[in-house]
Amino acid sequence: MSTSEQQDNHSVAQQMAAAGSFDHRKYKAYPRLNLTDRTWPDQVISEAPIWCSVDLRDGNQALVKPMTVAQKVKMFALLVKLGFKQIEIGFPSAAQPEFDFARKLIEDNLIPDDVTIQVLTQAREHLIGKTFEALKGVKRAIVHVYNSTSTVQREQTFSMSQAQIAGIAVQGARWVQEYAARNPNTEWTFQYSPESFTGTEIDYAIEVCNQVIDVWQPIQGQPVIINLPATVEMSTPNVFADQIEYMCRALHQREQVIVCLHTHNDRGCGVAATELGLMAGADRVEGALLGNGERTGNMDLVTLAMNLYSQGVDPKLDFSDVQEMLRVCQECTDLPVHPRHPWVGELVYTAFSGSHQDAIRKSLQFHHDKGLAHWEVAYLPINPADLGRDYEAVVRINSQSGKGGVAHVLERDYGIELPKWMHQHVSNVVQKAAEQAGSEVRSKEIKALFDDHFVAVPAGWNLRGYDLSSQNQQTEATFRIEAAEPIELTGRGVGALEALADALGRHYGVAIKVSQFDEHALRQGTDSDAIASVCVSVDGVDSVAAAIHEDTTTANLQALLSAVGRAAKRVAGLQSVG
Numbered sequence: 338m339s340t341s342e343q344q345d346n347h348s349v350a351q352q353m354a355a356a357g358s359f360d361h362r363k364y365k366a367y368p369r370l371n372l373t374d375r376t377w378p379d380q381v382i383s384e385a386p387i388w389c390s391v392d393l394r395d396g397n398q399a400l401v402k403p404m405t406v407a408q409k410v411k412m413f414a415l416l417v418k419l420g421f422k423q424i425e426i427g428f429p430s431a432a433q434p435e436f437d438f439a440r441k442l443i444e445d446n447l448i449p450d451d452v453t454i455q456v457l458t459q460a461r462e463h464l465i466g467k468t469f470e471a472l473k474g475v476k477r478a479i480v481h482v483y484n485s486t487s488t489v490q491r492e493q494t495f496s497m498s499q500a501q502i503a504g505i506a507v508q509g510a511r512w513v514q515e516y517a518a519r520n521p522n523t524e525w526t527f528q529y530s531p532e533s534f535t536g537t538e539i540d541y542a543i544e545v546c547n548q549v550i551d552v553w554q555p556i557q558g559q560p561v562i563i564n565l566p567a568t569v570e571m572s573t574p575n576v577f578a579d580q581i582e583y584m585c586r587a588l589h590q591r592e593q594v595i596v597c598l599h600t601h602n603d604r605g606c607g608v609a610a611t612e613l614g615l616m617a618g619a620d621r622v623e624g625a626l627l628g629n630g631e632r633t634g635n636m637d638l639v640t641l642a643m644n645l646y647s648q649g650v651d652p653k654l655d656f657s658d659v660q661e662m663l664r665v666c667q668e669c670t671d672l673p674v675h676p677r678h679p680w681v682g683e684l685v686y687t688a689f690s691g692s693h694q695d696a697i698r699k700s701l702q703f704h705h706d707k708g709l710a711h712w713e714v715a716y717l718p719i720n721p722a723d724l725g726r727d728y729e730a731v732v733r734i735n736s737q738s739g740k741g742g743v744a745h746v747l748e749r750d751y752g753i754e755l756p757k758w759m760h761q762h763v764s765n766v767v768q769k770a771a772e773q774a775g776s777e778v779r780s781k782e783i784k785a786l787f788d789d790h791f792v793a794v795p796a797g798w799n800l801r802g803y804d805l806s807s808q809n810q811q812t813e814a815t816f817r818i819e820a821a822e823p824i825e826l827t828g829r830g831v832g833a834l835e836a837l838a839d840a841l842g843r844h845y846g847v848a849i850k851v852s853q854f855d856e857h858a859l860r861q862g863t864d865s866d867a868i869a870s871v872c873v874s875v876d877g878v879d880s881v882a883a884a885i886h887e888d889t890t891t892a893n894l895q896a897l898l899s900a901v902g903r904a905a906k907r908v909a910g911l912q913s914v915g
């Protein structure tokens with residue numbers, strides 16, 4: 338770089354730094370379009386648009402390290418597998434790998450019969466020539482030619498009048514037509530983009546597009562795509578929708594023109610703008626998986642497709658194996674996926690917070706019990722299993738979680754249906770552990786906490802055996818308990834539990850009352866295992882325990898015995914007798 342160039346760069350940098358104060362007054366509002374008879378707000382998207390992935394072009398040109406040919410092949414295969422029928426494979430005149438990739442797809446016969454490749458070129462003859470060279474022998478292709486039409490680009494980049502810029506477009510359209518005519522064995526589709534459309538005066542954009550359409554004359558049989566890009570997203574999506582409706586009304590030979598949208602995400606509304614643009618009459622959508630693309634990205638194809646899917650509209654794309662899609666995208670782009678990425682991020686179906694977990698648990702149960710025809714589950718707009726996600730991720734426990742969430746994890750992962758009265762007891766233990774850990778408490782740790790605090794038999798309170806005899810609804814029983822010295826107790830009552838409470842009460846001289854009791858077969862593990870949960874009051878002190886055993890009565894009795902044993906430290910009477 339020469340000294341004068343260095344000085345120039347230096348002064349540009351200085352000017353930018355000086356202008357870079359955080360002062361909103363240097364920006365101005367985007368002009369509104371005065372479309373008072375707009376119809377798009379009443380429209381509903383009831384079918385999938387024509388999709389075109391631009392991962393291999395717009396996505397690729399925005400990467401720190403553009404994809405290698407091998408990565409492109411992998412990405413192409415993924416796009417085909419997902420169901421894309423139109424795929425922009427690159428800018429073959431831009432760089433050798435782009436050219437080579439086009440050749441590879443064609444020569445190695447990698448393009449399925451129902452897939453059409455698309456390529457991008459500037460409206461410059463040598464680049465168009467090279468583009469057609471790259472496409473030699475292809476059965477079908479879309480040639481996409483563009484030039485910038487915005488006020489800023491006309492004035493500042495090209496220093497050209499409106500007529501001169503329109504002239505570039507028209508000349509580009511003619512070259513594309515001429516080169517296509519020289520290759521009649523290929524089925525050609527032409528596409529034109531007034532690049533920087535959102536920075537272009539709308540009536541001028543119409544004029545340029547119509548001049549291109551007039552060159553291509555789609556009415557004579559050659560299909561035409563007019564792509565209206567939000568090269569930079571500059572307005573709220575409703576303004577973009579007005580622009581699209583306005584364009585759709587004004588384009589020549591509209592019936593033969595496929596109107597396409599290509600939004601970017603500068604304001605974070607790329608998907609919203611495309612959705613409203615479709616309502617406004619567009620037919621086709623360009624975008625990239627996970628929104629990769631220039632600056633804040635292209636419109637995210639996954640989000641838009643899943644938005645449709647969640648409304649009961651067939652997206653005509655298959656995201657049933659999201660993990661595979663994420664893996665290939667990451668391998669090809671070297672970009673991470675945000676855990677909160679709509680529909681597919683690692684955490685998007687996960688609730689940590691208590692009230693969400695409670696609602697999800699009850700709602701899933703309701704959905705299951707009622708066999709509802711349509712998916713309507715609190716906080717889960719779709720069934721995560723549709724995307725190959727498991728339910729383990731749906732409820733995860735940390736200090737923000739509540740009792741419903743803990744109960745859900747025990748039931749989901751271990752078949753332990755905690756009775757409602759026990760939720761709070763178990764949750765208290767887990768909550769404490771979560772607060773101490775300051776992080777997530779995993780399912781296995783929750784189970785271990787449950788076992789330690791409720792199932793583990795306190796030393797000296799192990800039931801060794803029992804004999805029961807019942808008459809006239811009265812049970813008389815003998816219990817063998819492994820204390821410091823094995824003891825044998827007898828008691829009576831209505832049923833075995835009452836008999837054991839009676840036996841223990843008389844032995845220790847305490848009042849034992851069973852206030853809560855529950856028993857059920859475990860849904861996992863050995864078929865015959867049962868879990869019993871008991872809450873007892875020993876001299877007014879509450880104590881809770883659970884027990885698991887293949888013999889239901891043993892489970893019940895052990896749960897009671899463990900509960901009384903757990904109260905031992907807090908009830909004087911239980912310590913006074915051996």
Ligand SMILES: CC(=O)SCCNC(=O)CCNC(=O)[C@H](O)C(C)(C)COP(=O)(O)OP(=O)(O)OC[C@H]1O[C@@H](n2cnc3c(N)ncnc32)[C@H](O)[C@@H]1OP(=O)(O)O
Binds near residue numbers: 395431460483568
């Ligand atoms: C919004 C978008 O994504 S648009 C697509 C952008 N993608 C890319 O640019 C990626 C690939 N591009 C490239 O590799 C290069 O730009 C190439 C190979 C296409 C062209 O390379 P070069 O000619 O060396 O560079 P460059 O793009 O800077 O050319 C600029 C010249 O082309 C002209 N030009 C730029 N775009 C266009 C266009 N679409 N149609 C006609 N002329 C154009 C400019 O006015 C400028 O002319 P000048 O030399 O008279 O000043």
Ligand SMILES: CC(C)C(=O)C(=O)O
Binds near residue numbers: 599
């Ligand atoms: C080439 C065009 C369509 C583009 O990528 C854009 O304008 O964003």
Ligand SMILES: [Mg+2]
Binds near residue numbers: 395599630
């Ligand atoms: Mg783009």
